[in-house]
Amino acid sequence: MRSRLRVLIADDNPRVVRSVSRLLALDYDVVGSVNNGCGLLRAAEELHPDIIVLDLSLRDGESLGACRQVSERLPGMKIIVFSADDNPEVMARAYDAGASDFVDKLFADALLSAVRRLDGKR
């Protein structure tokens, strides 16, 4: 039996973290959350998530930097960039930084679909 997918949430808004956790927890293991980009790599290394749901607008402005770090240091770890800004340039920068997917923060289905897609690729 396959183990449940481990998800780490990186968002500085605790209410968003709680709601996303509720949703994903129905099918996956939410192993933790982090509220800044600087702490993401360490959390990822410690918690070994399969997927990181990363808010693009973390308060310290280090979302993409952290994305790049994780994708470089932990290449097997999938990162879903989570943003309300669907500007193609922003999306492009996210993919450049190593994001596996880019989903609209205002569509729950989009996040679930993205997670499922990555789960299916495992």
Added chain:
Amino acid sequence: MSGCWDTLLPRRAHRSMYRTLQSAVLAGLLIGAATSDAQSPVKQVLMLQSLDRGNLTLDHFTSIFRVGLDQRAGKAVNVVQVVVGQMGFIAAPQQDIVDYIRAMYSNRAPPDLIMTVGGPAAIFARKYRQQLFPQEPLVFAALDQRYLRAPLSETETALPVINDLGLLVDDILRVLPDTRQIFMVTGSGAVGRFMRPEHEAEFARFRDRVSFIWSDQLTLPEIMQRVANLPAHSAIIYQTFGSDAQGGAYPSEQVIDGLHARANAPMFSAQSPHFGLGVVGGSTLNIDDLARRTADVASRILNGEPPAGLRMPPQVRGAPIYDWRELRRWGIPESRVPPGSIVQFRPPGFWSEYKGTALTAAGALILQSLLIALLLYERRGRQRAEIESKRHLSLAADSNRRQMISALTTSIAHELTQPLSAIVHNAEALQRMVVASQAPPETTGEILTDIKEEAVLARQIIERHRMMLRSHEINKKPIDLNTVIENSVTLLAYDMRQNKVEARLELSSTPCVVQGDPVLLQQVVVNLVRNAVDALGEMPVGRRGITIRSEVGSNDVEMSICDTGPGFPSEMSGALFTPFVTTKSEGLGIGLTIAQGIVKAHGGTIAGSKNDEGGATFTITLPRTAAIVTEN
């Protein structure tokens, strides 16, 4: 017209009279002699007076004539007056007077004109015409035409009057129709004696209606006693006086005053100089007009015109004139005075008495009203200007806020994204739980609570921005400036984060309460912070800091926004708040102007300065309000 003095002087008085007369006219003779000797062009007039001074009518006539003659003659005129009536000569014989006059002119040229004033003098002159310069022009003046029954010669002319007292009785009966007796005051002198038969003839037509009581046989005290006890329906006619039955001479004014004071009946007179002294009025002879006409004739004769060509028709009475005071005194209604009458001495009405004052007051009032109107107009204009200014400030502020919010769209979107994202994920989670029948009530409750709270948060964010977008008129109330600062920073949090600007708040622990409009003051703070954020864009990341402080003073609240940016150019120091002055490549440069307008509208000040260590600080001072802020 007046007293007649044609009785002969007693012989024994002859020499003393001569000396008196000589002295009396000395001055005039000296002048005449000097001018005559030098054959001066100064004209000489010999004026023969009927009465010495004291007869009001003749005195008045002489005075007006003398002035009129000088005005008309156009050259120097000497007038030598000699009183030929008995009052002036202590009843001297008339021949002595003639001799005296002839002696006066014995070594001199005869007078250029001889004038008589009053009836007695006219009789005298006619009687002695052959002895007194028969070739020289002679003017008979100021006399009733009945003194001139004999025809005038070529060298003579006259300016008589028609003194019909019957007309005066008509006037009396018009205003006092019940009059039954008329007490006649004419004195006991020559005029009275001369005129009485004339007047009696004039009164004949009233025989059945009015009886006339003559006083020429009474002394003045007797007259005064009589007039005080006249029977009902009586009136008094004052014609002249001169002297009473005892030969006592009394000036007209004294007699008239006495009559007026004592009489129990109204007094009337037909001569204008008596008017105003206590007579009721009626048609009067205008003595002023007579004197002026006489002066005109005299001057023309002096200028060479022959007297025969200057004959004048007798002067008749003028329009009736009444004394309002006497009408009132005797209860005579004004309705009885003839149409066209002039009523004088009416107590001035408010307008006539205070015309000057009223006009001055009205003028002052009008001026004051105009001034007030002007001030009100200016005040209204100022108020309009203030309203316009406020409106313009409001419009500019509205525009500026919309521009600001437009620039913060990304920030707004991000802010809204948070609660919305939480809502959609919570809702999705709950739906999946319900579908899988894995929705315990507690969890369901928690999720629904979270959703509601996120919705409230979203609504607050929307409201905050909508408030900034809405057109806004200034609306002051007690608010805590610290709250305004915190809300402003919240609004700009995303913007600052994106620009990697670190904001530090050093707010007073004491509420900074001011009487202010939270929306407009937030706009000021947001403007200043956004300016700082923009300025900090030139600085390396890590050196982009904004410190917002607030302090409470005894009377003021001070807020400062200090950045670590490059500061503004020195040349802009004096123009920081000038519209359209900006260092930005984008923007109109009206943010600070609007901020200043808003601060001023709150009675505060705003100033900008460069920091010694770099960057700029904007300081706002607002009047502190003691009110406690209860709102959030």
